[in-house]
Amino acid sequence: MDVKVQKNLLCLSREAAEFGPFDAILELEGEPDALWFYREHVSRGVPCIWRGAVAHWPAVSKWSNDYLRETVGSKEVSVAITPNGYADAVREDLNRFVMPHDQLMPVSQLLDVIERKEDFPGICYLQRQNSNFMEDFAELWKDTDLDIAWASKAFGAQPDAVNLWIGDERAVTSMHKDHYENLYCVVRGEKHFILLPPTDRPLIPHMKYASARYQLDLASREFSVVDEKDHGVIPWIPLDPQKPDLNRWPQYRHAHPLRCTLKAGDMLFLPSMWYHHVSQSQGAIAVNYWYDMAFDMRYAYFQCMDAITDTVAEGNCCAVGDHDIEDEQELSTGKT
Template identity: 50%
Template structure:
């Protein structure tokens, strides 16, 4: 039995009947631009055992299922697992005294995470557009529908796909210098504040984030200046 299967087996025995929040999308892209809208996943509550059955393909269900929350699944929904991980990373806690949720340590427990990273200095070449917010909804026949949110709450988002950038639409993006990083099981990535990032993962990936507040020092003011100059130049 592989490492991922062992983890799921252990967690299923521990959490099997527990109700958890699951994000569901038709394509695996959560909080992303689709059909010129910023579409968020359908959020569904199900037992952890049912979720594992879908991940292990024992049960067929349309769409891509993913346990993820901006406000921490681990602490809010899986306190039983807190003993399996450190409550903080000591050397990072010592290095970062001032805090605001931007500094990120990305720890992969199983599987792999694939990152495309852009430093803040790439901001002049990265486009932003405003999008209608929406949410995926799964119909009874398994098809996905996009439900619009409030039209007044437009969302600023990056329209370019770094996997297949359309340089005819966004020629300036060709001037960026992206970094491609793969983080494997047992490895940790320090994702600095203000860096742009695109993330993919392997099947059955389990990871834990440690968030630390950023220091509002010269790098923050430099980025604000760069962002303002970019907007003033018309490269939103």
């Protein structure tokens, strides 16, 4: 019975991709109509890119490191610090989900570390997702928009959070999903995304990990990993979509990853519940806008699919692999 469930979940992923379009990310130009955007992309959960959407922002031409030092250099902000560039990610050698060491740091020092002007014992990333742009960087508001007007009209609300991201090429965001509609705008450098639709959930391995956090001793320049018992067990994705281990996770070969690169001035609409992995170029800067998702029937369907997938996995069944799909055509036509 469980093998049949696995095969049907595989068919769900494949058929959803056919209805997509999930073969490529649509690229657009110009400001969209709010109704069109909601109808064609939000309601269908389909990502898209607007090339040059925020190229008119003063930030795109002004936000050099010298300008940032002059404008906000003395401001202390919370910076995520790790030994390997992966904050909020799985350390399989420790069987832990490890969060970054958080440290208050002047923006000028963060920029020095990114530029390698300071020999700092860790990789720093401004990535605090608490609407840090609105909370900490009022001096920079004039260089951007505080919301995306046509998106706010489409969603009928202002952004729930606006976040500023500053890092170098070593900082990587491991694959995960968010309960937000995300408009992601690159101000400087490049951002590289790998996206997978929510219907690929049965093909993406999830495991449960004890929580831990990096601690950095500046005197010894060494990191330790300390358990965070208050956070409990965290479900996370151990697979790296940049180099997936298909021997360990053979079902992932049936997934539908989409890759795109955003350059300065570009905007990505990343629908809620889409899985994403993010890497970047040296000194990249971005601003993103999170709008609350609609917790509606689609969310209920996803939760059901998530629960079924977990139940099958907990039954110690093998993952869906090439050897399991001989009857895929029969299942897709409704024959069992």
